[in-house]
Amino acid sequence: MIPFEYRTPKSLKEVHADLRKFGTDAKLIAGGTALVIMMKQRLVRPSCLISLRAVRGLNSIAEKDGGLKIGGLATHREVETSSLVRRRVPLLAETYRHVATIRVRNMATVGGGLAHADPNQDPAPTLIALGATVKVSSAAGSRVIPIEEFFTDYYETVLKPEEIITEIYVPKLPANSGAAFLKFLPRTADDYATVSAAAVVTLDRSKKTFADVRIALGSVGTTPIRAREAEAVLRGQPVKPDALREAAEKAKAAVDPISDFRGSSAYKKEMAGVFVRRALEKALAGVTAKKAKAKTGRPAPRRRKR
Amino acid sequence: MKKKIRLRINGKKVEAEVPTNRLLIDFLRYDQGLTGTKEGCSVGVCGACTVLMDGQMVSSCLALAVFADGHDLTTVEGLAKDGELHPVQKSFIQYGGFQCGICTPGQVVAAKALLEEIPKPNEEQIKEWMMGNLCRCTGYYKIIESVQKAHQFAK
Known part of the structure; x- marks a missing residue:
């Protein structure tokens, strides 16, 4: 690693000031699990690191308007183990639990993971399907970005050099909704996905028709991908297996995976269809499961990881 | 700098x-x-x-x-205190939780952290917690056994 200046701001205001001063020569660092590797490999060579490790007040997880507000410095492990997250948006806790290992999740932060913008990461597809937004700020002020508009390319986002992610907001799901995230892992449990798919379905009052559907995929393009055409096939349509298969076909057309050691491009494309269909099925099953849970008052059984 | x-x-x-x-x-x-x-x-x-x-x-x-x-x-x-090994270390010795030994310090430290959170973990909990500690001798059964039985050595 090349030498660098190490800044330790204590507040968001000080972070803004450092970002303004060091600008494009600087990188923000929080958990370091991604950036340190890239620096060791000399893929990134910042002359200044602005550490967020001593910044207070950016790691809280709280309820807001029935949804969840998560500070950019909350760790993956904090989201995974938060009783509030497990109660309010269980899919979010489950998704973060899929990331790497506990050791990495203890360090890696929610904001850091998003800013890293590796399209193979797990949280983004779930956050897109849940309709989450990212709040970023700089000395000039703050703005809120829908998460699906946040990523622009491999390791590239709409973040400006002077901006920092301060908060993620995950809205409350409407009534009669179910959500699922599936990670296809043919190699090891701590690997990146070969393909991942997240789906959120909302049914109308009769529970026989899709009122709304959101589908997103990971590891199948230069960014996480929202499969809008697949969603359009289902919206307003009756819940039928044929419709799910048609949506899966549309999802295949939306992806553009690369061939690598996790599978060929053609194989990943095929699996994208399979996993979108399964995610939709699981999300649909969740709509009814929720009702059963409310009836018995029993907590849902703890899910096994593998 | x-x-x-x-x-x-x-x-x-x-x-x-x-x-x-x-x-x-x-x-x-x-x-x-x-x-x-x-x-x-x-x-x-x-x-x-x-x-x-x-x-x-x-x-x-x-x-x-x-x-x-x-x-x-x-x-x-x-981990050892006043010349006495930590229960996890005793258990790894007793139940043969290592072969070549290179991964062992990491395994033992990870197991200590697990036992602080879950004093008597079951096999699934051990597997999930220790997933990121690789043993290229592949002595996983013995490692799991050592972690599972470590509580026996606690005072």
Whole structure:
């Protein structure tokens, strides 16, 4: 690693000031699990690191308007183990639990993971399907970005050099909704996905028709991908297996995976269809499961990881 | 560029001036002489370099030494107390939880952290917790057994 200046701001205001001063020569660092590797490999060579490790007040997880507000410095492990997250948006806790290992999740932060913008990461597809937004700020002020508009390319986002992610907001799901995230892992449990798919379905009052559907995929393009055409096939349509298969076909057309050691491009494309269909099925099953849970008052059984 | 850090390592207060680009593992091994912590993959996957920061497992190969400023570190050297091995260490010896031994410091430190959270973990809990600690001798059954039976050695 090349030498660098190490800044330790204590507040968001000080972070803004450092970002303004060091600008494009600087990188923000929080958990370091991604950036340190890239620096060791000399893929990134910042002359200044602005550490967020001593910044207070950016790691809280709280309820807001029935949804969840998560500070950019909350760790993956904090989201995974938060009783509030497990109660309010269980899919979010489950998704973060899929990331790497506990050791990495203890360090890696929610904001850091998003800013890293590796399209193979797990949280983004779930956050897109849940309709989450990212709040970023700089000395000039703050703005809120829908998460699906946040990523622009491999390791590239709409973040400006002077901006920092301060908060993620995950809205409350409407009534009669179910959500699922599936990670296809043919190699090891701590690997990146070969393909991942997240789906959120909302049914109308009769529970026989899709009122709304959101589908997103990971590891199948230069960014996480929202499969809008697949969603359009289902919206307003009756819940039928044929419709799910048609949506899966549309999802295949939306992806553009690369061939690598996790599978060929053609194989990943095929699996994208399979996993979108399964995610939709699981999300649909969740709509009814929720009702059963409310009836018995029993907590849902703890899910096994593998 | 250097930075002064103050921390605790295995209960002992330490003050040091470290280059900002010093990795935590190199600080422990070369500056502090604590060579129990091993470096394996260097990318946070294998778990050989596992240490505890404020009781939580971290990869010391992915952390900068300056990250430890103000924190409390535990390495494998800090497990034995007054010449007596930690229950996890006794269990690894009793139940043969290691072969070549290179991954063992990381395994033992990870297992200690697990037992602090779940004193009597079941097999699934051990597998999930220890998933990031690889053993290339593939002695996993013995490792799981050692972790599962470690509580027997607790006083």
